Amino acid sequence: xxxxxxxxxxxxxxxxxxxxxxxxxxxxxxxxxxxxxxxxxxxxxxxxxxxxxxxxxxxxxxxxxxxxxxxxxxxxxxxxxxxxxxxxxxxxxxxxxxxxxxxxxxxxxxxxxxxxxxxxxxxxxxxxxxxxxxxxxxxxxxxxxxxxxxxxxxxxxxxxxxxxxxxxxxxxxxxxxxxxxxxxxxxxxxxxxxxxxxxxxxxxxxxxxxxxxxxxxxxxxxxxxxxxxxxxxxxxxxxxxxxxxxxxxxxxxxxxxxxxxxxxxxxxxxxxxxxxxxxxxxxxxxxxxxxxxxxxxxxxxxxxxxxx
Numbered sequence: 001x002x003x004x005x006x007x008x009x010x011x012x013x014x015x016x017x018x019x020x021x022x023x024x025x026x027x028x029x030x031x032x033x034x035x036x037x038x039x040x041x042x043x044x045x046x047x048x049x050x051x052x053x054x055x056x057x058x059x060x061x062x063x064x065x066x067x068x069x070x071x072x073x074x075x076x077x078x079x080x081x082x083x084x085x086x087x088x089x090x091x092x093x094x095x096x097x098x099x100x101x102x103x104x105x106x107x108x109x110x111x112x113x114x115x116x117x118x119x120x121x122x123x124x125x126x127x128x129x130x131x132x133x134x135x136x137x138x139x140x141x142x143x144x145x146x147x148x149x150x151x152x153x154x155x156x157x158x159x160x161x162x163x164x165x166x167x168x169x170x171x172x173x174x175x176x177x178x179x180x181x182x183x184x185x186x187x188x189x190x191x192x193x194x195x196x197x198x199x200x201x202x203x204x205x206x207x208x209x210x211x212x213x214x215x216x217x218x219x220x221x222x223x224x225x226x227x228x229x230x231x232x233x234x235x236x237x238x239x240x241x242x243x244x245x246x247x248x249x250x251x252x253x254x255x256x257x258x259x260x261x262x263x264x265x266x267x268x269x270x271x272x273x274x275x276x277x278x279x280x281x282x283x284x285x286x287x288x289x290x291x292x293x294x295x296x297x298x299x300x301x302x303x304x305x306x307x308x
Contacts, residue, residue: 015049015069016041018078022051022067029083031057035065047071048081055085062091123191127184192230199234203244205252213254214261221259223249 019038026035036054044050053065068081087093101118109115117124187195204210217223222239225231226248233251237244242257 009043011041011043011049012047012071014076014078015047015071018049018069019051021078021080022069023053025080025083026053026065026067030055030065030085039064044068047073052088060085060092062088064088064091121185123188123194124185125188125191127186196230196233199248200250203237203247203249203253205250207253209243209255210250210253213256213258215258216252216254217249217258218251219258219260220254222257223251 023035023038034055034057036056039052039054041052042050048068048070050066050068053067055063055065057063063085064087065083066086067083069078070081071078104115200206205216210216217235217237220239222237222242224236224238226235234248235251237247237249239245239255239257239259242255244253244255
């Protein structure tokens with residue numbers, strides 16, 4: 001170990017004793033009552049020492065006021081270098097910053113927000129390749145130009161590629177424009193798989209609603225088919241009473257609002273009572289004399305037998 005290294009690790013005596021100077025500087029930079037006790041010092045170099053003071057500011061647990069003092073060579077006056085607030089070993093720190101593109105979650109974007117996509121987004125791929133590159137069988141392709149130059153060199157003024165007005169009808173961009181597919185980028189295979197996995201997780205066959213459904217969406221009349229390759233496995237629900245109304249659902253999904261669910265039978269309704277109001281049925285208050293098997297006998301005759 002060299003002598004310079006030894007001197008740099010040994011704190012300067014005058015700088016180490018300048019605790020009052022360091023405290024005064026820290027109290028001047030901080031609010032009253034925020035600077036706490038002196039908790040140590042650290043040698044920064046030859047005649048350069050940093051004093052640490054406890055920070056009592058709310059929300060800054062474990063932070064320290066760091067005051068650096070220095071002394072010129074052969075000088076007896078210690079001067080102030082800087083005052084900063086630094087985190088200690090057990091300081092309460094904010095979480096590591098994460099870029100917004102990694103913090104964004106579905107549903108975070110609101111009205112007026114813009115979500116720019118990365119140029120190298122794996123979910124997208126070019127919608128058409130070679131805007132200025134014609135198809136091989138186009139009139140302006142290199143192969144056709146060479147053929148025309150070889151066979152009709154004396155008929156035309158030059159190859160179609162060298163004409164003043166080069167026809168662009170055969171270019172890929174023109175064809176894409178005619179077919180309505182002139183988009184700069186479209187979903188890649190990776191983007192399709194990611195979307196399918198996300199939709200399958202939300203409205204797929206493994207959800208509790210689909211497990212208890214009477215049938216799947218593939219046979220439901222409320223399913224609206226979609227185009228493209230995803231239409232082989234997904235559709236849009238159009239049942240307003242379904243929990244998946246307006247969402248992309250898997251054909252294996254299902255709910256209780258299936259169009260072909262069993263119809264509950266109606267309870268039987270008894271016929272209305274028939275009342276004949278033109279006829280009166282007599283209801284005697286006492287039975288007729290000849291209605292029973294015992295002849296009617298006067299009470300006086302049965303009194304001697306002890307009957308009441």
